[in-house]
Amino acid sequence: MTGATAAVWAPVPLDRGFFARPTLIVARALLGHLLVHETPEGVVAGRIVETEAYLGPSDPASHAYRRTPRSQVMWGPPGHAYVYFTYGNHFCVNVVTEQEGVAGAVLIRALEPVAGVELMRRRRGVERLQDLCSGPGKLTQAMGIGRHHNGHDLTQPPLYVACGALRDGERVGRSARIGINRAVDWPWRFFVVGSAFVSRGPARP
DNA sequence: TGAGTGATTGACT
DNA sequence: GTCAATCACTCAT
Numbered sequence: 656m657t658g659a660t661a662a663v664w665a666p667v668p669l670d671r672g673f674f675a676r677p678t679l680i681v682a683r684a685l686l687g688h689l690l691v692h693e694t695p696e697g698v699v700a701g702r703i704v705e706t707e708a709y710l711g712p713s714d715p716a717s718h719a720y721r722r723t724p725r726s727q728v729m730w731g732p733p734g735h736a737y738v739y740f741t742y743g744n745h746f747c748v749n750v751v752t753e754q755e756g757v758a759g760a761v762l763i764r765a766l767e768p769v770a771g772v773e774l775m776r777r778r779r780g781v782e783r784l785q786d787l788c789s790g791p792g793k794l795t796q797a798m799g800i801g802r803h804h805n806g807h808d809l810t811q812p813p814l815y816v817a818c819g820a821l822r823d824g825e826r827v828g829r830s831a832r833i834g835i836n837r838a839v840d841w842p843w844r845f846f847v848v849g850s851a852f853v854s855r856g857p858a859r860p
Numbered sequence: 861t862g863a864g865t866g867a868t869t870g871a872c873t
Numbered sequence: 874g875t876c877a878a879t880c881a882c883t884c885a886t
Contacts, residue, residue, distance in 0.1 A: 744878070835867055
């Protein structure tokens, strides 16, 4: 390598122990950390600003409410990705939590783009920074995450969660989850208060 | 085997 | 603010 055209940026993947905790704890703790994807096209990364917790058989809104082949990953080892296809058009990415054998996952709903912004714009077809990753389906498209990432270990490249932090003065907010019909009153959605990159969710009926 | 549902998004009125 | 697109998965028969 001849010229150092870019500053040295070496994201450090989170330890598996970070994910091997209660889902609600992980859902809040993930805020401020980074989701990184290293691809041949380039490196893209975003700061997690919105999450939702989905538990196991005790959570009617969770895919793990019933144990099926699709949701089997949620019972697997922590720190792995649970990626599923929904509404015929979109992928959603979750991080498996709890200890192996216990179902639980955290849905990543929104990111603040921090690296590979131009690549995200090309993939999304939009220019506004706040429109790149402000939704579960948007961020998977911007990050280049697909069905083949289901079960991938998020503690190792090319797709992983890296250590980050909330900025000075940022606070964590909590509200009910979005887009579900069951257990809608359970306040298991966490977000960075005031962030312009948080999704607003679909129109309510 | 068949029908219904869904952790969404984008476009249109 | 309202509605349609589109397909993998799940449940019922």
